[in-house]
Amino acid sequence: MAKKLIYGKPSGFFDTFDRRPGITHSTHYCPGCGHGVLHKLIAEAVADLGMLDKTIFICPVGCSVFGYYYFNMASISVPHGRAPAVATGLVRSNPDCFVISYQGDGDLGAIGFNEFIQAANRGENMAVFFVNNGVYGMTGGQLAPTTLPGQKTLTSPYGRSVENEGYPLKVCEMVAALDSPVYVERTAVTSPKNIRAARAALRKALTYMKEKKGFSLVEFLSGCPVNMKRSAKDTDEWIEKNVIPYFPVKCFKDIANERKPKQSPVGIYDKEKVKDSLLATEKIHPSDESELPVPDIKGELRIKCAGFGGQGILSLGMLIAEAGHLQNLKASWLPSYGPEMRGGTANCSVVLSREAVGSPLVKTADVVLAMNQPSIDKFSPDLRDGGILIYDSVNIKFDNPGKCNVYSLDASMIAKDVIGDVRCANSVMLGAFCEIIRSIDEKSFISSITNNFRGKEKVISMNIKAFQEGRKAVRK
Ligand SMILES: Cc1ncc(C[n+]2csc(CCOP(=O)(O)OP(=O)(O)O)c2C)c(N)n1
Ligand code: SF4
Known part of the structure; x- marks a missing residue:
């Protein structure tokens, strides 16, 4: 027990208040506070x-x-x-x-x-x-x-x-x-x-x-x-x-x-375990380790992915962003949540660039990937002249106004009939995007899928297969 203090400062205070600019002997409080x-x-x-x-x-x-x-x-x-x-x-x-x-x-x-x-x-x-x-x-x-x-x-x-x-x-x-x-x-x-x-x-x-x-x-x-x-x-x-x-x-x-003393949950301090729990941090942040060349993208590549909630639209955007990032591009991914997630139209903006990304919100797009009718109706007018439209023809009817490059593929049907799961349609779209864009290496997309579904080997192989089918469909 410390000795009883009658006058002076308790030792829980600094001797002098040197941190207080100018006046170091008293507090800043008003008298009587x-x-x-x-x-x-x-x-x-x-x-x-x-x-x-x-x-x-x-x-x-x-x-x-x-x-x-x-x-x-x-x-x-x-x-x-x-x-x-x-x-x-x-x-x-x-x-x-x-x-x-x-x-x-x-x-x-x-x-x-x-x-x-x-x-x-x-x-x-x-x-x-x-x-x-x-x-x-x-x-x-x-x-x-x-x-x-x-x-x-x-x-x-x-x-x-x-x-x-x-x-x-x-x-x-x-x-x-x-x-x-x-x-x-x-x-x-x-x-x-x-x-x-x-x-x-x-x-x-x-x-x-x-x-x-x-x-x-x-x-x-x-x-x-x-x-x-x-x-x-x-x-x-x-x-x-x-x-x-x-x-x-x-x-x-x-x-x-x-009450007994509280036992707080023990935090994870092991570096490897933290990396593990943070979803393949090593692979997501390759920094200078990527052996692949940085894609030759001029300015920014501004991409909009859109479709029904549940079609894996946000994941599609995330896979594209991560593939770009794996080749040392700057990447942003901006999801649009809200009521759309409950059956309406979901969308996300992705921007890839060699320089820092300006705004992550894509209004005028270089590429639109559309997976349902409301999405193509809403976002195809936002394509710049000469932009690229990739759409799932199973769900969409579209008359090309002739201002953009249009690629239609039966993504949902390929996913259902060839892969056996319609949920892989987004990976078919991803494959189509890879084949059309070409500037980002196939290996980056495969790593992106592997990272994204980490630990689920069956899902990874289905999605890689769907990705390859998407590439094949475009080549056809
Ligand atoms: C985010 C934010 N909102 C508002 C303020 C403005 N502000 C500064 S102090 C204060 C009220 C403090 O009152 P109180 O918590 O009663 O403390 P007291 O000053 O009476 O000790 C407010 C609203 C601020 N600094 N930051
Ligand atoms: S008296 Fe009021 S205004 Fe002055 S320091 Fe105390 S709380 Fe702040």
């Missing part, structure tokens, strides 16, 4: 509990965004509201670290509420310290989810209207109703008595985190004198008189003793 009190309690507790080396303090967007100026522990700033999501990543990838997600009421209760409540519901091993000062402090005192009914703020000059803005969000009450969290308490940093209770609560949350008992939340009713337009003393009195009756300070839940 609850953040300052709370920072001191945290710095003291983390040091006393011997957790300094393993604790990561997450600074949110809000007045405490510069928390890293002060704490002598790992600290990171994260985008607004995202602290519990980042904290989840940290504890999942390193279950031995301890993470404090420090959040204001705007950060936690508004923009980041989903991240917060999901982390609580998953019972992540973290301590969330929720600073409820009832306003958006940093941006000048706008209404927050916890602003009291009738309370005047910058954006509620006539007072919060419950008809318009609803009632204040009772975060502790909501979290305590979930099964996963182990400890939920509301405190206040308004008087020596309340500060002592707040100090004990945050220590309890840190201790539970150290014991890996799961998710703890401590709310701190806190003053923002500048935006409440009162002196520090009046602000604390106002909170005690008005806020505490609405948000009672009490322990809502404390069941850590009933």
Whole structure:
């Protein structure tokens, strides 16, 4: 146990705040701000509990965004509201670290509420310290989810209207109703008595985190004198008189003793296993290892693949993009999801280029591969003059307006009759594309199919056969 500190900084703070530009001896908080009190309690507790080396303090967007100026522990700033999501990543990838997600009421209760409540519901091993000062402090005192009914703020000059803005969000009450969290308490940093209770609560949350008992939340009713337009003393009195009756300070839940330490799933750190699980990373990123020459493509080759959802349209585009990539072309693949995936028309844009790709969205196309009637009707007008149209004549009737080079093949029939599975029609189209384009080597397409269906030998050989049939059909 560290020796009792009466005056001076706790060892959880830097000796001097050298990270703070210019002023290195004090914090940036306004006089009477609850953040300052709370920072001191945290710095003291983390040091006393011997957790300094393993604790990561997450600074949110809000007045405490510069928390890293002060704490002598790992600290990171994260985008607004995202602290519990980042904290989840940290504890999942390193279950031995301890993470404090420090959040204001705007950060936690508004923009980041989903991240917060999901982390609580998953019972992540973290301590969330929720600073409820009832306003958006940093941006000048706008209404927050916890602003009291009738309370005047910058954006509620006539007072919060419950008809318009609803009632204040009772975060502790909501979290305590979930099964996963182990400890939920509301405190206040308004008087020596309340500060002592707040100090004990945050220590309890840190201790539970150290014991890996799961998710703890401590709310701190806190003053923002500048935006409440009162002196520090009046602000604390106002909170005690008005806020505490609405948000009672009490322990809502404390069941850590009933819980065993959490066993987080162990991450995969073995390089080979990671490569394996990331789908043939080696082959997908051949970089300079490809023995094949970089295809002689002038400018960009802009391709649109379209057909019914379920015909393997997005895979067709992906196979083309990957084949290009395997020969060191720059490649982009942009799928169009949405209702189309449920039986309508699905499409994707693919761009191949020797230089960086400009826009991945193909509007004017050099090549259109169409596998159903609505697709050819929709995308053939987008072909540039002299472009290439390849279509599945089983599903499509098309009158060539004479502006483009048209190749029709019975892709679906070949897939069904020769290969024995109509789902291989997209690979027949791929073979046709390879034969017509010629600039990308056959070997790249075969590798692309092999990578795509990795581990499914039968599917690979069917699709390679379909690919060869597509080439043959074009040669005929
Ligand atoms: C994505 C995004 N949206 C909005 C903002 C503007 N913004 C900065 S701080 C803040 C509110 C902070 O309020 P709170 O979380 O209550 O913290 P306090 O400043 O009161 O400590 C907002 C909305 C931003 N920085 N980023
Ligand atoms: S604006 Fe309010 S919350 Fe921000 S530092 Fe000043 S008193 Fe604290």
